[in-house]
Amino acid sequence: MTMSLSAKDKATVKxxxxxxxxxxxxxxxxxxxxxxxxxPQTKTYFSHWKDMSPGSAPVKKHGATVMGGVAEAVAKIDDxxxxxxxxxxxxxxxxxxxxxxxxxxxxxxxxVLAIMFPTxxxxxxxxxMDKFLAAVARALSEKYR
Amino acid sequence: MVKWTExxxxxxxxxxxxxDIDEIGEELWARALIVYPWIDRYFGSFGDIFxxxxxxxxxxxxxxxxxxxxxxxxxxxxxxxxxxxYAPLSRQHYEKIKVDPDNFRLLAxxxxxxxxxxxxxxxxxxxxxxxxxxxxAVVEAMNSQYK
Numbered sequence: 541m542t543m544s545l546s547a548k549d550k551a552t553v554k555x556x557x558x559x560x561x562x563x564x565x566x567x568x569x570x571x572x573x574x575x576x577x578x579x580p581q582t583k584t585y586f587s588h589w590k591d592m593s594p595g596s597a598p599v600k601k602h603g604a605t606v607m608g609g610v611a612e613a614v615a616k617i618d619d620x621x622x623x624x625x626x627x628x629x630x631x632x633x634x635x636x637x638x639x640x641x642x643x644x645x646x647x648x649x650x651x652v653l654a655i656m657f658p659t660x661x662x663x664x665x666x667x668x669m670d671k672f673l674a675a676v677a678r679a680l681s682e683k684y685r
Numbered sequence: 686m687v688k689w690t691e692x693x694x695x696x697x698x699x700x701x702x703x704x705d706i707d708e709i710g711e712e713l714w715a716r717a718l719i720v721y722p723w724i725d726r727y728f729g730s731f732g733d734i735f736x737x738x739x740x741x742x743x744x745x746x747x748x749x750x751x752x753x754x755x756x757x758x759x760x761x762x763x764x765x766x767x768x769x770x771y772a773p774l775s776r777q778h779y780e781k782i783k784v785d786p787d788n789f790r791l792l793a794x795x796x797x798x799x800x801x802x803x804x805x806x807x808x809x810x811x812x813x814x815x816x817x818x819x820x821x822a823v824v825e826a827m828n829s830q831y832k
Binding site for chain 2: 573574576577578594647650651654655656658661663664666667670
């Protein structure tokens, strides 16, 4: 499914991001916590952590890292492939995360956005964010093969 | 057959009793059609569903939302028997309505997100996991007669 972001999608994402970015770390921590609990197969990537439980120190730290990446993606929304090149190389050659997991994490980010911002997370914002996260996942998968 | 612990049953019923079928039913298909617009292929007889405004006030969509949630209510009340209970529904969706079963998964995601807006922090990771297990069982039951 290669659906590109329209001008409207980009505007919606940027406007919503402006509202929520100060909660970035909390969003990341919660999304990651949920992913690890609801989709336990994702824990296979984190066996080097002492503690994978919701809200643990490694989960919080990594959640912040991930949302930092999302923030970068918002800033580079007009050319995600070029903008996320080094992140793509990181995921392809070092982390080697199966790309199916990008979808899983994206779903959990959307669940957290719905929980934290129920009135702002309208269906239109939902679809723009869903498309955006899918575009980010595609950019991250660029270098895989 | 899916096995449920007492704790899981308690959690699923706990989530479900907070769902107002009328309220959530009205929003459900609107969200699905806005987020996954290609599903409008199944809604030829529903009138105007081509703009966000029209979708949000279409009475047929609201009515269908309640139908779907009533069916989900049956699943909550018959957790040990979902596959058998849903066999006729599955067959109907396959043979008559001819729905691509991937749509059951998409609708389930919309259900979770709509419920997340309502329940908020009450839908903690453990509750989300149990609810996801339940919806996966429902989706599997809806897939069961596609053969």
